[in-house]
Amino acid sequence: MNRFNILFSSLIFSFALFLSNALNVTHDSRSIIIDGNHRIILSGSIHYLRSTAQMWPDLIRKAKEGGLDAVETYVFWNAHEPTRRQYDFSGNLDLIRFLKTIQDQGLYAILRIGPYTCAEWNYGGFPVWLHNMPGVSLRTKNDVFMNEMKNFTTLIVDMVKKEKLFASQGGNIILAQVENEYGNVMDPYGDDGKSYINWCAQMANSLDIGVPWIMCQQAAAPKPMLETCNGWYCDEYKPKDPNTPKMWTENWTGWFKSWGGADPLRTAEDLSYSVARFFQKGGTLQNYYMVTIYQTKEKSSCFLSNTNTKTDANVDFGGISYFVPAWSISILPDCREEAYNTAKVSAQTSLMVKKLNKAEDEPSSLKWTWRPELIESASVQGRGDVSINKIVDQKDMANDASDYLWYMTSIDVAKDDPMLNGTVTLRVNDTGHVLNGQNMVTTM
Numbered sequence: 001m002n003r004f005n006i007l008f009s010s011l012i013f014s015f016a017l018f019l020s021n022a023l024n025v026t027h028d029s030r031s032i033i034i035d036g037n038h039r040i041i042l043s044g045s046i047h048y049l050r051s052t053a054q055m056w057p058d059l060i061r062k063a064k065e066g067g068l069d070a071v072e073t074y075v076f077w078n079a080h081e082p083t084r085r086q087y088d089f090s091g092n093l094d095l096i097r098f099l100k101t102i103q104d105q106g107l108y109a110i111l112r113i114g115p116y117t118c119a120e121w122n123y124g125g126f127p128v129w130l131h132n133m134p135g136v137s138l139r140t141k142n143d144v145f146m147n148e149m150k151n152f153t154t155l156i157v158d159m160v161k162k163e164k165l166f167a168s169q170g171g172n173i174i175l176a177q178v179e180n181e182y183g184n185v186m187d188p189y190g191d192d193g194k195s196y197i198n199w200c201a202q203m204a205n206s207l208d209i210g211v212p213w214i215m216c217q218q219a220a221a222p223k224p225m226l227e228t229c230n231g232w233y234c235d236e237y238k239p240k241d242p243n244t245p246k247m248w249t250e251n252w253t254g255w256f257k258s259w260g261g262a263d264p265l266r267t268a269e270d271l272s273y274s275v276a277r278f279f280q281k282g283g284t285l286q287n288y289y290m291v292t293i294y295q296t297k298e299k300s301s302c303f304l305s306n307t308n309t310k311t312d313a314n315v316d317f318g319g320i321s322y323f324v325p326a327w328s329i330s331i332l333p334d335c336r337e338e339a340y341n342t343a344k345v346s347a348q349t350s351l352m353v354k355k356l357n358k359a360e361d362e363p364s365s366l367k368w369t370w371r372p373e374l375i376e377s378a379s380v381q382g383r384g385d386v387s388i389n390k391i392v393d394q395k396d397m398a399n400d401a402s403d404y405l406w407y408m409t410s411i412d413v414a415k416d417d418p419m420l421n422g423t424v425t426l427r428v429n430d431t432g433h434v435l436n437g438q439n440m441v442t443t444m
């Protein structure tokens, strides 16, 4: 054999190896198709930086044991690029390690790059330096913004490609997302919003990742982006494009608690109902946002649903009568025997209750302590105190380095001012900020 032959045969060998590992992820109107198989995919969100790298294997293993096929995560721009062109992928920001940990467990990954992510995350993941760039206008047709967005998105895609983590390369990432719920806010941007979302689609598509791109809450997403649904229920959701399968990227298992609001609680029975109903109505992929662990039977063939919220029902089906409780769905894998009913998930529910401990029993024993924040570069962008006569943009003042701004004012009152005998009300004329109550009442 001559040199040419050896080179040639090793080329064939690596080509064959590549082909055998790569997954062909496509779709039709009914479902996601992986290597020719129509798939139902149960996924769950785990955001890597919300836990430590040491916790990832266990979290992902539990997700797998709970019956999930995939783990979905956002990518958090302001955590990775806190200063322009200075990157951090260490510790719990090690995205590649996280994706490989998912792969090690044999699960698929769904990579939602955004890079605007919302995600109950500071500024939706936008770095504050981006906010401060001259001439920038976020999430619209604006060259400064689009240039930065493309730069970061490309960086992430290149990193992932280098590790061959896209399914098309033999990795486990079956879907990637660009932008995030833009359809909810697009209208006010007018034509610029439309140009922008078209640009997002072209930009993402040009990165050539070999697996489908999705855009959540983006009705009639520009092709070839696939639109998906986020919400409490997505059973009635229909993609505008008849060739897009029905996908649910965020099934809200819970909700955040707003300041002073009630504890949000969604029962496992209702969640379970919503999942079963989604698949009954033709869904192909659903994702728990965020993941908690339940067993579901997904390879079912018959669903009996009772959409009445109050009344139980007996359903006659195939000569058999089935008892289906109110707001529930029974799943009959063989279309005869009930294997599962969503009202009977018997899930464990834990509620966090805040209790005073012994030391806190007596409010008088509470002690205030102070912790300085590192704000040299932060406070008023390094300028120290300022005098102003209005409430200001928190981000402009604190440069996103602190959640606190301290407003101080003083009023000179003469000894004989009748107001000294009464109640003084300080009114803050502002709707964009939250104080402790809308008016602060000070008694003097």
Ligand SMILES: *[C@@H]1O[C@H](CO)[C@@H](O)[C@H](O)[C@H]1NC(C)=O
Pocket: 024, 025, 026, 033, 035, 036
């Ligand atoms: C991938 O799958 C699609 C549909 O299932 C099929 O049309 C296409 O030929 C496949 N591509 C490759 C490279 O196998």
Ligand SMILES: *[C@@H]1O[C@H](CO)[C@@H](O)[C@H](O)[C@H]1NC(C)=O
Pocket: 085, 150, 151, 154, 155
């Ligand atoms: C991002 O921008 C920097 C310049 O600030 C440039 O050197 C780099 O090549 C860009 N990266 C990509 C992927 O375009």
Ligand SMILES: *[C@@H]1O[C@H](CO)[C@@H](O)[C@H](O)[C@H]1NC(C)=O
Pocket: 251, 252, 253, 268, 270, 271, 272, 273, 274, 275, 276, 277, 278, 286, 287, 288, 292, 294, 296
């Ligand atoms: C939503 O998530 C919950 C678990 O948090 C699950 O019980 C339910 O079946 C899910 N619903 C859908 C439609 O995915």
Ligand SMILES: *[C@@H]1O[C@H](CO)[C@@H](O)[C@H](O)[C@H]1NC(C)=O
Pocket: 415, 416, 417, 418, 419, 420, 421
């Ligand atoms: C406040 O009330 C007291 C007693 O009611 C009265 O003596 C005093 O003059 C009042 N002071 C002012 C500034 O009105």
Ligand SMILES: *[C@@H]1O[C@H](CO)[C@@H](O)[C@H](O)[C@H]1NC(C)=O
Pocket: 429, 430
């Ligand atoms: C409150 O602010 C609005 C908008 O800045 C202004 O139009 C209005 O007059 C202000 N009201 C008072 C009582 O100052």
